[in-house]
Amino acid sequence: MKTQPEKLPQLLKKGLAPVYLISGDEPLLVQECCDQIRKTARDQGFLDRLTFHADHQMDWNAVGDELSAMSLFAERRRIEIHLPTGKLGDGRALMERVLQDPPEDVVLLLISARLDAAETRRKWYKELQNKGVHVPVWPIDANKFQGWLQQRATSRGLSLTRGALAILAERLEGNLLAASQELDRLSLLNQGQTIDEEAVEQAVQDSSRFNGFELVTELLAGRAPHAGKMIGVLQQEGENPLGLLAVLTRDLNLILELKSVASQGENPSAFLKKRGVFQPQRARVIEQAARRLNRPQLHAALALCSDIDRAAKGFDSLTPWQYLRDLSVQLAVRS
Template sequence: MKTQPGQLPQLLKKGLASVYLISGDEPLLVQECCDQIRAAARKAGYQDRLTFHADNQLDWNTVADECNALSLFAEKRRIEIHLPTGKLGDGRRVLEQVLQAPPEDVILLLISARLDAAETKRKWYKELQGHGVHIPVWPVEAEKFPGWLQQRANAKELSLTRGALEILAERLEGNLLAASQELDRLALLTHGKTIDEETVEQAVQDSARFNGFELVTEILSGKAVHACRMIGVLEQEGENPLGLLTVLVRDLHLIAELKTALPRGENPAGFLKKRGVFQPKRSSAIQQAARRLSMSQVHQAINLCSYTDRAAKGFDDLPPWHYLRDLSAALAGPQNS
């Protein structure tokens, strides 16, 4: 079965499954889910732990032997396998066999990067769905981040003014680990007092973190102010813009297709899926942009992508981020023709 992180505590109260898969690219939330499972397992008597890392040196036969071995002292064990790439490779066959009949004295915990769609169609994953629990962990979206911060603050019994919450959200967006650490530090500094804007200004550094894919979505959504803030952070971090530029150009051409080549009566979401766009948020941003922008704005944006590409390769006096800011502004408005 598949469930959400927020439903895990109640699920664990009903009893332990034989296998858990925690997948995602948000380390703090993945770690917290794993810690809940570990605590429940220890409470149920699964004290011994074996840990494997699925790198090039891992012998999956060793994993199979440990899963199938009978303990001499009838000890219940936790076997954890870290999958840093989200790919099993040679481990698929082993997991298929183990998951067909999971051992009674073992709880298997798989800790993985985000799984791609192809991996979830494989036999091992289908076996896991039948015997265990998959908890996919997703990043907290920008518009939900202040609420997430407030919830965490409440759990730590911290009182924040509205202004303090706004500054925290701006400085910590996209970096949940830093956000959690800063809230812990504020709790130590303020000793139960209400935390105001001045306190946050003095105590909290700007630790916002973004990635290129998030920036592309914000640009296409017309959120120029937020996009420019993200550009500033990525520029300071020394990000190479060529990777996100490839995605942006591809999406701009999809927008042009939606405006000119979409067959009458065809669903835009289905049209985009045929072209490899499966993520709902990205699909929605492309569809909204196709409705909002004129063809001249789309062509202007593609031209600015060319300038950005030249600048990133050293053929322009201006930095590539300058043109990305111009592009964000160009795509922010309604149709201009």
């Protein structure tokens, strides 16, 4: 069966399925769904855990051995398989056999990127729908993000003024992981107090000297030397590049859209306001980048973003920070 993330808790209360598939490109929401399944499984005695990553070195025979082996001392296990490409590849035949008759002492958790239509027509997926649960995770629509942020804040006991919520929504749109972390930090800094615009701005000023949002601004402005220094600091501090990558990709696509509507005579400022860009500094940087960069540069930058994503997930010999340095040079060149 297929269900939505918000319905998963209620479904888990009714009992565990032998197999779950959590798929999507929103790391925070995927992780939270997986954590709910893990907790329920632990509570029901599935304490042992094995994890596999379906990369080019994956040994599917080892996975098959684990799925067919009886647990020692009748211990029940959780077996997790990460599918970063959203495809089973060489493991498809094995999974078809396993899903026809899932082992009783195992909860199988498949954690996948978004599935394409072709994969959902394969036999293994149809077997999974019959025997297990698929939870597809979709991005939060831009027009629903502020509501999602408000709901998230309320669940943490935070009270936000309308202005504070608007600032956070503009700053964090498209990056759910950063949004969750920001709300956690605000809850620590403003215990029991209503959070207004000043509190949000102060929290931003109190954050690390170089953060991912500032780096995105420097990259789009074409200030490669300063961006290079910031990349070095963020790398040393152990920053996760996937957080800033979501913001950067969003803004590069927005710049491409702006170039299209501007060529048709639409006012850039009016367009950006319609797209939820109200902060003057961000709007100025995006407008300037749209004038300075041509389409081939922007498409090349988006291709580098894909390289960064792949490297951050361990599927490249280079580090994501090396690709980010290449990107800073790419965006500094004038068309």
